Amino acid sequence: MSDSYTPRRKRLDLSRFDTMQMHVRHPLVAVWWAMSFAGFGQMMVGSYVKGYVLVLLEIIINMQANLNMAIVYSFTGQFDLAKSVLDTRWLLGYVLVYVYGIWDSYNLTVNTNKLAVLAAREKAPIDVFKMIPFSINYLDKRVPWISLFWSFVLPGLGHMYVLRMATGYFLIAFWFVCAYYSRIFQVLQFTLMGDFSQAITVADPQWMLFMPSIYGYAAYEAYSSTVELNKIFDIELDEYLEKRYQLFPLELPILKMKVALKVLITATFDHSQFVELAITELEKKGIAKEKILAIPLTHEEQDFAILDTIHRSDGVSIFDTSSVFATAGMTLGVIYGFIWLWGPIIWGLIGLAIGAIIGFALDYLLTKRKISTQRKSKASELVLIVSCEKTQTDMVEKILRNHTAFGVGKVTNIT
Structure with a gap:
């Protein structure tokens, strides 16, 4: 009997208002x-x-x-x-x-x-595209630090960047309510003017103390959501390529009779939608899927990346610990800013910086992880092998290079 098992869960589900991921x-x-x-x-x-x-x-x-x-x-x-x-x-x-x-x-x-x-x-299934009235939701790679930046500009914007709209809308509305009642815009105005006593006078501590938690949570959750979505993008792409482009044995021209198939072309890519674009264009140009082999690469990373990037989003970073201490430091800075000279905004920012540094130092000292910056450069994440005729060589190479291949090489069967 064939295995007709249907997964009982989903790893990622796209809806009108959110991207839900397990x-x-x-x-x-x-x-x-x-x-x-x-x-x-x-x-x-x-x-x-x-x-x-x-x-x-x-x-x-x-x-x-x-x-x-x-x-x-x-x-x-x-x-x-x-x-x-x-x-x-x-x-x-x-x-x-x-x-x-x-x-x-x-x-x-x-x-x-x-x-x-x-x-x-x-x-379990992973949704990659959803088109519904008034909205298009899709799975794609995004840069974690962009979501972090927009979260600090306005909590909720980072979530909208990664299409987590339910949380994004809520945080934006919540922030504006707190901003209005805490008078943070007036506090900021007087702070920038150097009138710190007036900044302290107009600020409402009852509402101002909500701000550090909102900023800390928005920044952390948007950043970590971006990291996890990048990871599931890699997984889905690997599974798709393995399922569609590893079903047939690739014909190696050097090992076959010296007739039509003469060239093997190899290219390396990182995980992105350009890979699928390249493959589908090859098929459109007449390269059968039986002549395409996709091999996802597995990396065993021994170093410790300080930051996640769009190319390396394994989630093993210092951001968890730093975000905790940064939020706590920002809260204390706001509190003592009501009695110290520079006011709650400047001391909140100072507390944020000090807390982040303490969080980083504690994480490094407790884990003893080796810090490396090598991950900042791109690394190959899959190999694509195309078997084609000599007359198709230039066309295949051009398609691969035009779709961000790191490198393209070929093996020609010499008759």
Whole structure:
């Protein structure tokens, strides 16, 4: 009997508003973002409705309890003021929501990790293209640092760059609400003018303290989503090429009778849509798929890349630890910026930089990983071999080179 097994899960699903992917996450990272802001841990693993509800509860209860104001007073040594502004009638409700968010984010991450492993083992389907009314969603490689940049410009834009629209829309709306009530634009204006006392006076600490968590989460999640999408792109392309262009034994002209097939042409590529474009153009020009062999390459990397790139997005970077400490540092900077000279924005940025450096140093010291910058250069990720007639040589070489082949070589059967 033939194996008619149908995978029970999906590794990646494209919809109108989002790109949902099953991949393994570190449970403690989800716990951290749940601690940073209730609901963020759930949003990170794709439980959006639950995450949105917890975020709204965090905002409502926090505002009613004046919790952020009490935190600012407590950290700056003004304990009597902290007691006076804190509304204890709401405090227990906040504790319940906060603790549940932490527990649930850990539990969700552990369970989705198991499902992600099972989906990978059974080679579950990966959506690559979805065309629906008012929207086109597709799987493609993107640059992690571009998503990070746009997340710092405006939280949510990085998610829109990787077509994770549900989170992107929510973060943009949330940020503008916080920006309005915290008066951050006025604070920024006075800060740039050097009027730091006025910047501190107009700022609303209750809303301003939400900002570090929003920025930290948006930057981390957009960056890590880009990395994971690049990884699943590589996997899908490898599986597609193996399935379609490794079904037939390639005829080697040197080992065959010296008749029609005279040349083997070899090219190396990185993973990108240019590979598929090159192959389909070869087929359009008359090269049968039986004459094309695609061989994905497996790299065993021993070094440690500081940063992920579009060509090397294995997720083994310092960004997890750095993002945690950067967010914590930015929060402390904003808090103490209300009593220090330069105000919450400048000290928030200083705290961000110091936290990122501490996170990097701790990750390096604890893991003892060797740092290398060699990954900044492109590396071949697959080999394409085309068997063709001598008269087709120039055409095949041109197509391969025009589609970003790293190098093209040929073997001619000398008669």
